[in-house]
Amino acid sequence: MRYKGIIFDLDGVICSTDEYHYQAWKALANEIGASEFSRADNARQRGVSRMESLEVVLEKAPKVYTEAEKQALADHKNKLYQGLLANMSPADLSGEVRQTLDTLRGRGLLLAIGSSSKNAPLILERIGLRNYFDQVADGNQITRSKPHPEVFLLAARLLGLEPRDCLVVEDAEAGIEAGQRGGFDTAGIGPAAECGRAAYELRCFSDLLTIAKSS
Ligand code: B16
Ligand code: MG
Numbered sequence: 001m002r003y004k005g006i007i008f009d010l011d012g013v014i015c016s017t018d019e020y021h022y023q024a025w026k027a028l029a030n031e032i033g034a035s036e037f038s039r040a041d042n043a044r045q046r047g048v049s050r051m052e053s054l055e056v057v058l059e060k061a062p063k064v065y066t067e068a069e070k071q072a073l074a075d076h077k078n079k080l081y082q083g084l085l086a087n088m089s090p091a092d093l094s095g096e097v098r099q100t101l102d103t104l105r106g107r108g109l110l111l112a113i114g115s116s117s118k119n120a121p122l123i124l125e126r127i128g129l130r131n132y133f134d135q136v137a138d139g140n141q142i143t144r145s146k147p148h149p150e151v152f153l154l155a156a157r158l159l160g161l162e163p164r165d166c167l168v169v170e171d172a173e174a175g176i177e178a179g180q181r182g183g184f185d186t187a188g189i190g191p192a193a194e195c196g197r198a199a200y201e202l203r204c205f206s207d208l209l210t211i212a213k214s215s
Helices: 016-030 038-044 051-059 067-085 093-104 122-126 150-159 175-179 205-211
Strands: 007-008 110-114 134-139 165-170 183-190 200-202
Touching: 007 150, 016 038, 016 051, 016 067, 016 175, 038 051, 038 150, 038 200, 051 110, 067 122, 093 110, 093 134, 093 205, 110 150, 122 134, 150 165, 175 183, 183 205, 200 205
Parallel strands: 007 110, 007 165, 110 134, 165 183, 183 200
Antiparallel strands: none
């Protein structure tokens, strides 16, 4: 087998919480008069930290905020976001994703999460995957978010694998860059499949079954 492990991004790869991030940032943007904040702006928030994501919204804001005010805005957005997460259940995990993960595991691959999100444990709980992955590396354990490779290097280390033995699966261009900088092969899905930088471009999640096949 070409790979021994697969490291999955969470938001936008395992589940569609990328849409909830957009909705929460859009609500905040409207509240502070940054109503020109758009989906194109949101694309730049994929994979980067909460505070870096806030800066994207504030580019459209009519006033300048202090650091303390920025922290309060980020906290407020996170409350809006967690309100959306509260409605999630195992039904929000697609059958395609679940079956693909089960098949990959059945082939003997180690599976990990590598997410910039501090909400990753909560999301995994909501969708019924709290104890599913062999390892979880997330925004609570790192100081530099994507495109820095820290979270993927941590995930590989927790799995006991070298980067060259792992495939990183990402929906964000920043995540593809992080994987490459860390020495991983990368597979892009959604926006990351269109950025022209991923080694593999997935049309759908189950395409992974072809990339990581038994030899
Ligand atoms: P939080 P991922 C990332 O998750 C999101 O793509 C990004 O939009 C978000 O700003 C970041 O998590 C931090 O999320 O506010 O929940 O800590 O795609 O790396 O799984
Ligand atoms: Mg993502």
